[in-house]
Amino acid sequence: MNHLHKKTGKTYEVGVMNDFDGSTYDMCIITKWDPDYNESPTLVDYYFGEYNPELTDYCIDRFIERQEQLKKSVKRMSDELVINREVMEPDDIQDLEQTI
Secondary structure, three states, X not given: OEEEOOOOOOEEEXXXXXXXXXXXXXXXXXXXXXXXXXXOOEEEXXXXXXXXXXXXXXXXXXXXXXXXXXXXXXXXXXXXXXXXXXXXXXXXXXXXXXXX
């Protein structure tokens, strides 16, 4: 099912986990599908129990905060600490910039 995140207006998917015998777990799984990225979806978070819009928004908020912290850390490493762009291949530099 689609879930519209209140703060960003972006759509996330919320589903349940099925076992091979057809039974379902009492668990909601939140994923983010990127239409420009043809790989598996990003696992945002999960929680036990029935679908809860407020809890889903809270989990997405936490995911966004962690992503922002990661971006800041990667940028700091890139700018100040470890990554020397002068010795990197152009494709690697482009991948790094897209990650940041």
